Amino acid sequence: MKKLCSFVVLAVGCSALVHAGETTQHHRMDEVVVTATLSETPVKEIPAAIEVITREEISEMGVETLHQVLTEAQSVNLEPVSGRMSTARLRGLNSSNTLVMIDGMRLPSGFQDKVDMGEVPAGLIERIEIVRGPGSALYGSDAIGGVINVITRKPTDEVEAWVSAQYGESRHGEAENTGFDAGVSGSSGSLGYVIAGSFVDKGRFDFDTEDWKTDGDDKEIVAGAANLIWQAGDNADVTFGVTYADAEREGIRPKRKKENDWHNESERFTGRVEFRSGLTPNSSLLLRAYRSEYDWRVSLTPTDGSKPEIHNVDQATDQFEGRWTGLILDRHKLTAGIEYRTEERKEDGVKSEIDNLGVFLQDELTVTDRLNAILGLRFDDHSDFGSVYSPRVSVAYRFNDYLRLRGAYGEGFRAPSAFELYSGSPYTIRRILIPNPDLDPETSRTWEVGADIDYGVLTVGLTAFRNDVDDMIAEVFTGRYEGKKPKIPVNEVRNIAEAMTQGVELNVGLKLGYGLFLADELTLLEGENKTTGEELLYVPDVSNVVKLSYSNPSIGFSGNIRLVTTGSQYTTPDVKTDTYSIVNVYASKSLTDRVRLYTGVDNLFDEEVTDGYGNVYGPGSSGTFIYGGLSMNL
Numbered sequence: 113m114k115k116l117c118s119f120v121v122l123a124v125g126c127s128a129l130v131h132a133g134e135t136t137q138h139h140r141m142d143e144v145v146v147t148a149t150l151s152e153t154p155v156k157e158i159p160a161a162i163e164v165i166t167r168e169e170i171s172e173m174g175v176e177t178l179h180q181v182l183t184e185a186q187s188v189n190l191e192p193v194s195g196r197m198s199t200a201r202l203r204g205l206n207s208s209n210t211l212v213m214i215d216g217m218r219l220p221s222g223f224q225d226k227v228d229m230g231e232v233p234a235g236l237i238e239r240i241e242i243v244r245g246p247g248s249a250l251y252g253s254d255a256i257g258g259v260i261n262v263i264t265r266k267p268t269d270e271v272e273a274w275v276s277a278q279y280g281e282s283r284h285g286e287a288e289n290t291g292f293d294a295g296v297s298g299s300s301g302s303l304g305y306v307i308a309g310s311f312v313d314k315g316r317f318d319f320d321t322e323d324w325k326t327d328g329d330d331k332e333i334v335a336g337a338a339n340l341i342w343q344a345g346d347n348a349d350v351t352f353g354v355t356y357a358d359a360e361r362e363g364i365r366p367k368r369k370k371e372n373d374w375h376n377e378s379e380r381f382t383g384r385v386e387f388r389s390g391l392t393p394n395s396s397l398l399l400r401a402y403r404s405e406y407d408w409r410v411s412l413t414p415t416d417g418s419k420p421e422i423h424n425v426d427q428a429t430d431q432f433e434g435r436w437t438g439l440i441l442d443r444h445k446l447t448a449g450i451e452y453r454t455e456e457r458k459e460d461g462v463k464s465e466i467d468n469l470g471v472f473l474q475d476e477l478t479v480t481d482r483l484n485a486i487l488g489l490r491f492d493d494h495s496d497f498g499s500v501y502s503p504r505v506s507v508a509y510r511f512n513d514y515l516r517l518r519g520a521y522g523e524g525f526r527a528p529s530a531f532e533l534y535s536g537s538p539y540t541i542r543r544i545l546i547p548n549p550d551l552d553p554e555t556s557r558t559w560e561v562g563a564d565i566d567y568g569v570l571t572v573g574l575t576a577f578r579n580d581v582d583d584m585i586a587e588v589f590t591g592r593y594e595g596k597k598p599k600i601p602v603n604e605v606r607n608i609a610e611a612m613t614q615g616v617e618l619n620v621g622l623k624l625g626y627g628l629f630l631a632d633e634l635t636l637l638e639g640e641n642k643t644t645g646e647e648l649l650y651v652p653d654v655s656n657v658v659k660l661s662y663s664n665p666s667i668g669f670s671g672n673i674r675l676v677t678t679g680s681q682y683t684t685p686d687v688k689t690d691t692y693s694i695v696n697v698y699a700s701k702s703l704t705d706r707v708r709l710y711t712g713v714d715n716l717f718d719e720e721v722t723d724g725y726g727n728v729y730g731p732g733s734s735g736t737f738i739y740g741g742l743s744m745n746l
Contacts, residue, residue: 146216147241147261149476149486150250150447151396151437157476159486159508159518161187161244161562161575161617167265170234172661172672172698174278174712174739176291176312177333178237178262179229184657184676186633187244187617188260190229191650196329196361196376197228202244202257204613204639204651205579209256209526209554211247214355215264217382218254220427220455222408224545225531231359231380233310233335235276235293238265244617245577246558248524249488249504252451252470256524256556256581264337264355267304268297273746280739283718286317287328287734291741302343309336316363317734324371328734329363347390354383365412367421372412379407395438404429427457427530445476457530464534468527469493482510492525496533497553500525516564526554528585532605543601545587552607556581569623578614583607584641609643613651631659647682654679654691668702678721694719694732711740 144152148160155162163186175181179198182188189201199207212219212227219227240262247255275294281287295308314331335357342350357380365374384402391397405428413420435449454467472490479485486506493499504522511517528551531537536547562575587603615637622630635655639648654677661672677693698712715721715732 145241147259148243149474150435150449151445153476156516156564156566157484157508159484159506159520161560161573161577163242163244165240165242167238170237170240171710171743172670172700173674173696174280174698174710174714174741175234176278176289176314177230177234178232178240181234181237181240182229182260184674185240185242186619186657187615187635187637187655188242189650189652189655189681193224193226196363197223197226198230199226200229200260201650202242202260203577203579203615204637204648205257205581205611208254208529208585209524209556209581211251211253211255211259213259213261214382215353215384216261217384217402217404218429218431218453219380219382220404220406220429221529221531222378222406222427223410223425224537225529228359228378230331231333231357231378232262233293233312233333233357235291235295235310236264236308236335236337236355238263244575245520245560246502246504246522246524246556246579248502249490249522250472250474252468252490252492252502253494253525253527253553256526256554256558257579264339264353265295265297265306265308266339267299267306267341269299271298272296274744276741276743278739278741280737281315282317282734283736283738284317284319284734286315287737288315289313289737289739304341304343305339307336307338310334324364324366326363329361329374331359331361333357333359344387345389349388351384351386351388353386354381356381367412370414370416370418372414372421374410374412376408376410378409379405381405391436392438395436397434397436399434401432402430423460425457425459427455430454443478445478447474447476448472455530457535459531459535462535464530466527466530466533467495484508492527494527494553496549497527497551500553500555514565514567517562518564519561520559522558524556524558526556526585528553528605532585536605543587543603546590546602546604548605551585551605552583554581554583554585554607569625571619571621573617573619575617576615577617579612581611584609584611609641611640611648612642613637613639613648627663629661629663631657631661633657646685649682649684652679652681668708669700671697671699673697692719692721694721696732706745708743709740710743711738713738 143155145155146152148158148162170181182200187203190198191201191207193199200210201207202210221227242260244258247259273296278291280289290313292311297306312333316326316330317328318326337355339353344350359378361376363374365372382404386400389397408425411420411422431453433451437447439445449472451470456465470492474488477485488504490502502523506520508516508518532551533549534547537545557580560575560577565572586608588606588608589601590604591602592599615635618634620632624630637651639651656677658675659672663670674696675693679691680688682688695716696714700708700710702708714737718736721733
């Protein structure tokens with residue numbers, strides 16, 4: 113309650129903003145991103161598959177969390193895991209092969225070593241940069257499939273304040289949802305600041321009342337973020353930043369043939385300080401230190417009054433890094449960096465610690481006016497498995513003003529986590545998981561080729577890729593527990609297999625005129641365990657998002673219709689879901705230049721989408737969901 117009161121004070125203390133009504137493409141060729149190269153680089157100069165989701169686009173989806181945003185991102189598939197978490201998978205690879213960051217900082221994992229996309233409120237997000245393809249040459253472990261970097265709001269030159277409120281519920285009268293966002297941003301002298309807060313309250317729903325569990329739990333998220341930037345000189349600044357989120361869930365769960373009141377609470381905190389300096393007109397220096405903490409707790413209280421079962425996970429990451437970027441001989445933009453990271457984990461009293469030292473060098477090379485390349489190499493030394501090198505080569509050739517061809521090869525790795533090495537999961541109902549301190553890292557090889565066309569009203573991007581993963585870390589069945597517990601499976605974490613994913617990504621944008629814009633993002637995907645020949649789980653054979661949007665600034669109206677298709681996929685080794693499509697609609701009307709009303713419907717035709725959307729918190733997963741809201745700007 114204290115946290116909620118603090119949020120209300122923040123909301124009242126801030127006046128209000130409305131999101132812009134202009135419809136925006138996922139990225140424009142002249143847009144600048146930072147995740148792909150660690151420095152501000154135009155998209156048109158990067159030989160990689162990149163998606164940028166802007167704040168305007170997020171506002172025009174009516175979503176409340178990062179998880180909901182990613183349901184319509186290209187080549188991102190969401191997987192449900194124990195604890196009602198939803199994790200992101202890029203290009204069909206495991207969620208542990210996708211590096212998730214906030215403002216360039218790693219998010220520590222929680223229960224069963226997962227990073228929950230449903231714990232990051234959308235109201236704190238300025239934009240999301242998704243780089244598909246191996247990122248280990250820059251980021252080290254976990255970036256085999258790519259990188260999702262959530263960038264929070266930054267200070268503005270002029271003072272702005274905003275507040276917005278949203279309410280919705282399903283057509284079945286369940287899953288009631290209330291959300292608020294508020295904040296203030298501006299600059300005063302040499303100090304820039306932004307403070308933002310978010311509150312989301314999602315009600316439970318239960319379609320099957322006979323299975324001793326709620327289909328959707330009560331969920332509440334209170335979150336905030338702040339960035340202070342001090343201009344320490346003409347070419348230097350110091351940034352202090354924090355993000356915080358507290359999530360609580362309540363529902364019903366069965367265990368040991370008993371009905372239990374299930375309560376889960378998690379807290380996430382990240383704090384950083386960084387120094388940036390322009391050493392010369394063509395070189396800069398960054399020094400940064402940050403700490404990320406994640407505390408997770410769950411309790412199962414039997415309804416018959418017997419003793420509750422309680423479990424805790426605490427994980428903390430400390431990282432210190434420095435990097436230099438400079439232009440050499442007018443053709444080589446070099447980035448050199450070093451970082452040291454420690455990760456501490458405690459799960460039900462079992463403590464573990466690992467550390468990693470990484471050094472990398474990248475050359476953004478302009479060969480000719482039409483040909484450019486990025487060459488990267490990173491060395492990592494891990495406290496538990498030793499050393500590994502991660503190279504990457506990317507090349508792009510521009511034939512003319514309209515056509516660009518690109519290709520890339522990269523190698524990546526994923527270090528076994530403290531959860532897999534030391535703690536495991538000895539208590540969950542689905543299986544007992546035994547850790548393995550002798551694990552080797554997963555390693556990967558990725559090839560991709562692509563083409564980009566920018567022809568006035570038409571933009572097209574096409575990419576074909578293949579990932580090969582060796583020493584895949586997986587669970588191996590070793591028997592069943594014979595103690596007091598029911599005879600549930602006992603698995604051990606082992607390096608067992610080779611895996612492969614491959615596919616084709618196509619995105620098309622077409623300006624139709626009269627304020628209309630048509631976009632399509634199609635992914636054809638397949639994944640295989642090459643040792644057993646079985647298909648990988650949560651790898652849909654097709655994913656497609658078609659969006660028709662309309663914008664008329666003169667009357668202050670905008671809207672869109674989105675057709676989201678998810679292909680068939682295995683969600684367990686024996687269950688394969690069918691292909692389905694859902695329709696989402698959204699409309700917005702500006703009452704004044706400072707006040708906007710909006711409304712929307714997710715899953716217009718009431719499709720059942722729980723498996724395909726990764727969990728019960730995806731848009732429309734509770735059936736047809738109707739919402740509306742108000743945003744204001746001062």
